Amino acid sequence: MTNAIEVQNLLKHLHRFQLKDVSFTLPKGTIMGFVGENGAGKTTTIKCILDLLKKDGGKIKLFGKELHEDELAIKSEIGVVFDDLNFPESLTAKKISKFMRKVYSTWDDSYYCELLNKLKVHENKKLNELSRGMKMKLSIAIALAHHPKLLILDEPTSGLDPIVRDEILDLFLDFMQDDEHSILFSSHITSDLEKIADYITFIHEGKLLFSESKDTLLYDYAIWRGTKDEFEDLPSESILAIREQAYGLEVLLKRNEVSTAFELSQPTIEEIMLIYVRGVKADESFVNERFFNAQ
């Protein structure tokens, strides 16, 4: 099976920020949620994938090829949504369509109108008369109207109310009815990712923390909470990350490496992110000293 996106050891330096050795794979036919706190490097990674920023190292393949091998053909298979609509504010959705027809030979006016109707976006209103939610829906209609196989979306649901977010997620699920289609979707809203993502890729300070299937994260990982004394009984090889809390410790671990005698809870994506970001990873060298010998 060809992968929609393969990122291998991506490096990018930007003034004081660096993407360090970021690697992940988006299999065709799946949705990947790309998460990380503000400034973690999500937009930088997406721009490198689209070659809007030149990478300093690593390899990126789209549909099994590097962009330079077949740039026009590859780009025509991708629909992109960024936070901002990069069109003059005086344009209407209808005028944008006239322009896009010239950009994409596969632009489908009737599908575009169908999407605008479905999403209740007025085709004759100027962009500066549309709400943020309407503009985002318009961006997504524009991204879909040339029938791409891959959608790359940077924060498509941020700042939107739950109803509009739900409409947008439904649209993504409709798009995924075709097995050839794939989505890479950056977001802070972990509940949206829990609803639709097959894989979660998480970056922190420019480094990849994990790229896993959502089911592995939700069912193979578990959270244990207890005191430092009780913690001594946990098998150390099961531990992924530890966070100190007012009551003691919160530990992310591998469920099947811990006896059923321990009380474990199923984590949410948000809890996993918080333990990794606010806590320490178990493979960091000072963890043994700090937690296992703590008395």
Ligand SMILES: Nc1ncnc2c1ncn2[C@@H]1O[C@H](COP(=O)(O)OP(=O)(O)OP(=O)(O)O)[C@@H](O)[C@H]1O
């Ligand atoms: N052109 C640039 N020059 C220098 N630094 C930059 C540039 N663009 C982004 N950065 C810095 O790179 C870091 C990563 O930014 P990036 O936009 O990739 O993060 P992000 O994960 O998308 O964040 P957010 O969720 O806030 O959008 C930030 O510290 C940002 O200030």
